[in-house]
Amino acid sequence: MDRFNAMRIFTRIVELESFSKAAEDMQIPAATATYTIKQLEARLGVRLLQRTTRHVSPTLDGQAYYQRCVRILADVEETEAGFGNSGVAPRGKLRVDLQGTLAQHYVLPRLKEFFARYPDLELEIGLGDRLVDLVRDGVDCVLRVGELRDSSMVGRRVASLQQVTCASAAYFERHGTPTTLDELTTQGHRAVNFFSSSSGKLFPFDFSVDGATRSIALPGSVSVSSAEAYLACCANDLGLVQLPRYHVASELQRGAFREVLQAWRPKPMQVSVLYPQQRQLSPRVRVFVDWITDVMTAAS
Known part of the structure; x- marks a missing residue:
């Protein structure tokens, strides 16, 4: 039995919690993975994996063996990478x-x-x-x-x-340009809101004020969960957005978008x-x- 190959198969089974997924990941027959683990357990004289109808998990011995396998395989890979015609050549x-x-x-x-x-x-x-x-x-x-x-x-x-707060030029023509944080609410400004796809939580606008963060939640007609939709809504004059500058660098340069409230930019991302x-x-x-x-x- 190739011990290093057996270690690789074993570690993938532990990580993916499945014989079939590990076999698919390593592009080997599922029967090969099963047979390899049986041989490995027989040689070591311990049970390495607990099998249920839903997933596979390591025993206490299996967890200890897994940690050692990971270190050994990393050492082997690093050692082999140090040899060859071109020096260190990871593959x-x-x-x-x-x-x-x-x-x-x-x-x-x-x-x-x-x-x-x-x-x-x-x-x-x-x-x-x-x-x-x-x-x-x-x-x-x-x-x-x-x-x-x-x-x-x-x-x-x-x-x-660097992060910026901006909107389309047409939006500012319609709603005015805020010059202070309070004007965001007193002048009735709108936002394209961004929400977490995992929790559904809306992210407020953050601003740096004397070293502290001030968060402001603004109303809006639309909320999105992707960067592409966020920009598209901003380009269609639907409200203010807050995002890293690189997203809108070209729009800012040509004047399609305008940055506001530069004195209170959020902390860098x-x-x-x-x-x-x-x-x-x-x-x-x-x-x-x-x-x-x-x-x-x-x-x-």
């Missing part, structure tokens, strides 16, 4: 999940540079804003905006993006790369995180 598939607009503006246009540097790597890129379970979904790292909350992940902040602790030693993850850090740092 294989890397699964990443990128926030959609960040990917389109900054990452995707520069992928040619990444592959020129690492031709033996293959990227599987998911785009969106949904929360992913990195371990269960088999994702190696994600690029996200906002504050870091998941302490089980390793996070590296890679950019700080943080951009971070997150990845599971057990994958931090992987050469594939390391080189991608280093590259995307360079990309985002240059852009911010």
Whole structure:
């Protein structure tokens, strides 16, 4: 039995909580995965997995073995990457999940540079804003905006993006231009509101006042949960929006949108790369995180 291959199969079963999903992910027959684990358990003399009708979970011995397998496989990958004709040359598939607009503006246009540097790597890129379970979904790292909350992940902040409050020129012609925060409410201004697709919560407008954050909720005729819809509604004169400047840089430059309340701009939006602790030693993850850090740092 190939011990390293057995470790890889075992770790994927634990992460995906399924023999069939792990087999599909690794492109092997499900029977092969089942037979490999039976052999592995027989050789070790312990039961590694508990099987139910709904999912598979590790036993106490299985959890301990899983943690060691992850470290061993990362060490093997790092060691092998250090040899060869071209020096450190990570290879294989890397699964990443990128926030959609960040990917389109900054990452995707520069992928040619990444592959020129690492031709033996293959990227599987998911785009969106949904929360992913990195371990269960088999994702190696994600690029996200906002504050870091998941302490089980390793996070590296890679950019700080200026935010602006703006609306279309036609909107200001109709409703007037606010010059103070109080005028947002006293003059009856409207917003294109943004809500969380997971919780349904509306996000207020945030402003920095003497180092503190002041949040203001504005009424509006429409609420959306995607960046594309947010911009489209703003372009159609439906209200004020608040978002990172890069989203509207071209509109601001040509005068289609106008920024207001610059003296109270929100705090910059943080951009971070997150990845599971057990994958931090992987050469594939390391080189991608280093590259995307360079990309985002240059852009911010």
